[in-house]
Amino acid sequence: MTQRARNWLLLTPATAWFLVMLVLPVSVVLIFSFGERGDGGGYVPAFTLEQYANLPARWAAFKNTMVLAPLGTVAAMLIAYPLAYFLAVRTSQKWKTMLLVLVIVxxxxxxxxxxxxWIFILGGRGIPALLEMIGIEGVRLIYTPFAVTIGIIYGYLPLMVFPIFVSLDRLDKRLLEASSDLGARPWATFLQVTLPLSIPGVATGCLLVFILLMGEFLIPALLGGGKVFFVGNALVDLFLQSRNWAYGSAVAVTLIVVMLVSVTIYMRLIARLNTQREDVSLM
Incomplete structure (x- = not known):
């Protein structure tokens, strides 16, 4: 057997899995998006762009998703980075494992x-009740974009911490010592050594969280209370309640396209940052 034949043989299981689990479902959704809704719901074969023409009716869902998903990703990153830095750089090996377990808990x-x-904490008997006790009245937290953002940060923080932690934990500590020996202050060492070398972990964590948030529906449904909803909530409504599979498929295809464009732009920006960092390091 030739090397090329062996390579194809090794790739066959992964290729079959990719085709069955990704390409085939996406192809079905794409075909459905050009169809029509039946009288009793579901899907009727057709070829029309009517479903895509009705996409503006779900503009609020797309707007909330495209605003709160990046916002939640950035907020989670800003909280996760100091935590990951503390665990990887400032914590001894004795306590590191236990603290990582607490992050997973x-x-x-x-x-x-x-x-x-979080519904209880942000509801009328939670933080607002405590604020009323000190004279601050009329504060509403639950069923707001703020509540959804808090739920997103809390729910996805561990997924952001671990890639950053791995990137920082693998950092050669001798580089930090060399920077200090050369007279660099701690902040200069962080900005010029630690942060640039941890960019791959930050990029991985942000990408992972952002992709999952684009399809999120549970947190907006519970903490948004029907007032703040994502595209995922619209898909649940269209497929399970309205049974408008054609329109739901058009919304799903549009979401996939938006995700692909966003991720492509993001990956190019990260690649450009890495290229600039390598150019600076070679000078």
Whole structure:
């Protein structure tokens, strides 16, 4: 057997999995998006662009997703980076494992239960009640974009912490010592050495969280209370309640296109930053 034949043989399982689990479902959704809704719901074969023409009716869902998903990603990154830095650089090996386990602990509980906990915390008997006790009245937190953002940060923070932690943990500590020996202040060492070398971890964490947030529906449904909803909530409504599979497929295809464009632009920006960093390091 030739080397090329062996390579194809090794790639066959992954290729079959990719075709069956990704290409085939996306192709079905794409075909459905050009169809029509039947009298009793579902899908009727046709070829029309009517579903795409009706996309502006779901503009609010797309707007909320494209605003809160990047906002939640950036907010999670800003909170996760100091935590990951503390665990990787400032924590001894003795405590590092235990603290990492504590970061994972929330994942041992269903996101549904954790979201209901935030409903109580942000609801009338939670933080607003405490604020009323000190004279601050009329504060509404639940069923707002703020509540959804808090739920997003809390729910996806561990997914942001670990890629950044791995990137920082693998950092050669001798580089930090060399920077200090050359007279650089701690902030200069961080900005010129630690931060640039941790960009791959930051990029991975942001990409992972952003992609998952684009399809999120549970957190907006619970903490948004029907007032702040994502495209994922629109898809649940169209497929399961309205049973308008054709329109739902058009919304899903549009979401996929938006994600592909956003991720492509993001990856190019990261590649450009890495290129600039390498050019500076060679000078």
């Amino acid at each position: 929330p994942f041992w509980t269903s996101i549904l239960i954790r979201s209901y906990a």
